[in-house]
Amino acid sequence: MPVTVAILGTAGYAGQEALDRVLAHPELEVVALGSDSLSGRPAHALDVRLNGNLPSFVSNEEALDTGAELVLACLGHEDAATLEPPADTVVVDLSGAHRLADAELYPAWYGFEHPRPGTLSSWSYALPELWPPTGPLVANPGCYATAALLALAPLADLVEPTGVVVDAKSGVSGAGRSLKASSHAGFVLENVAPYRVGSHQHAPEIGQALGFPVCFVPHLLPVRRGLLVTCYAQATDDDLRSRLEDAYADAAAVRLLPDDVAPELARIQGTDVAELALFEDRATGRTIVVCALDNLGKGAAGQAVQNANLALGLPETAGLRLGGVLV
Numbered sequence: 001m002p003v004t005v006a007i008l009g010t011a012g013y014a015g016q017e018a019l020d021r022v023l024a025h026p027e028l029e030v031v032a033l034g035s036d037s038l039s040g041r042p043a044h045a046l047d048v049r050l051n052g053n054l055p056s057f058v059s060n061e062e063a064l065d066t067g068a069e070l071v072l073a074c075l076g077h078e079d080a081a082t083l084e085p086p087a088d089t090v091v092v093d094l095s096g097a098h099r100l101a102d103a104e105l106y107p108a109w110y111g112f113e114h115p116r117p118g119t120l121s122s123w124s125y126a127l128p129e130l131w132p133p134t135g136p137l138v139a140n141p142g143c144y145a146t147a148a149l150l151a152l153a154p155l156a157d158l159v160e161p162t163g164v165v166v167d168a169k170s171g172v173s174g175a176g177r178s179l180k181a182s183s184h185a186g187f188v189l190e191n192v193a194p195y196r197v198g199s200h201q202h203a204p205e206i207g208q209a210l211g212f213p214v215c216f217v218p219h220l221l222p223v224r225r226g227l228l229v230t231c232y233a234q235a236t237d238d239d240l241r242s243r244l245e246d247a248y249a250d251a252a253a254v255r256l257l258p259d260d261v262a263p264e265l266a267r268i269q270g271t272d273v274a275e276l277a278l279f280e281d282r283a284t285g286r287t288i289v290v291c292a293l294d295n296l297g298k299g300a301a302g303q304a305v306q307n308a309n310l311a312l313g314l315p316e317t318a319g320l321r322l323g324g325v326l327v
């Protein structure tokens, strides 16, 4: 019997991508498509390629109440923070609402008081290759945080914990589907600019997972999807490569590149794979780790399904987009 799935926030970029992965999954079956804006309308109202085999949209609240065995919550942070997970259900939250252990960080970094601070400890912050889910409530890491942690977490005890810099760049889908001045074509095209400098909400989850804070600066790229982080650190050991090799030896969704090959967006766009490469700066001796991934794939829906697979006891990579060359 397939595992039944409800998707909340299906009309957004992350929700639509989650639906794509679920439809490609051999052991998952969609039983509820949640969207407050599309409630009552057929599935093809979202995309004409969706046919009559899918249920019509219901409100996000109704989708949560359908009794599905898996809920993929693709809502905004503040909406997701109010979620009351049904009993005996695997819930993967793609938002930041359950990523930070300390509820007091939410007003400063997310702009709202957490409405259910006492529940945060029941969610596990899960990045499958580093920290698999430990229970049914899963906080899926942020897209930038996934890339920074894949690059830095295995090396955390081999670098100076002060002075780590994460310089990041993302395509515009990272900002979501709702229209904002900063995502207008007139602003984005043929432009690159930093944003939320020194105050992006992924900084505290990176610091929480590494055990020390990093200086994190994101930039907006004039592309639709994909992100790349370049991490700078001072190593205290010269065996960094073997640490990364050990960490990702069995990882189907993380590709450690050979020496002198750099990650690039074109190879990871539309996939659930992260590319990683390690360099040493000849001038300063500084260690540089670069990671590229698709913000909607390994950075969101692909990783959410990977986490769901682990939480449900299914094959870890079922439904993921891992293959393809020269795409």
Ligand SMILES: NC(=O)c1ccc[n+]([C@@H]2O[C@H](COP(=O)([O-])OP(=O)(O)OC[C@H]3O[C@@H](n4cnc5c(N)ncnc54)[C@H](OP(=O)(O)O)[C@@H]3O)[C@@H](O)[C@H]2O)c1
Binding pocket: 008, 009, 010, 011, 012, 013, 014, 015, 034, 035, 036, 037, 038, 060, 074, 075, 076, 077, 094, 095, 096, 141, 142, 143, 173, 174, 175, 176, 177, 178, 179, 295, 296, 299, 300
């Ligand atoms: N985008 C990414 O790369 C990414 C990566 C990792 C995590 N996430 C997280 O995933 C969650 C959802 O992000 P998202 O990027 O999917 O946000 P989004 O595209 O803005 O969608 C979020 C919700 O906004 C509503 N909405 C607003 N304007 C819309 C429009 N023009 N068309 C369709 N729906 C619209 C929809 O809800 P209703 O239909 O119910 O009204 C939709 O589910 C967030 O918490 C985000 O932080 C996103």
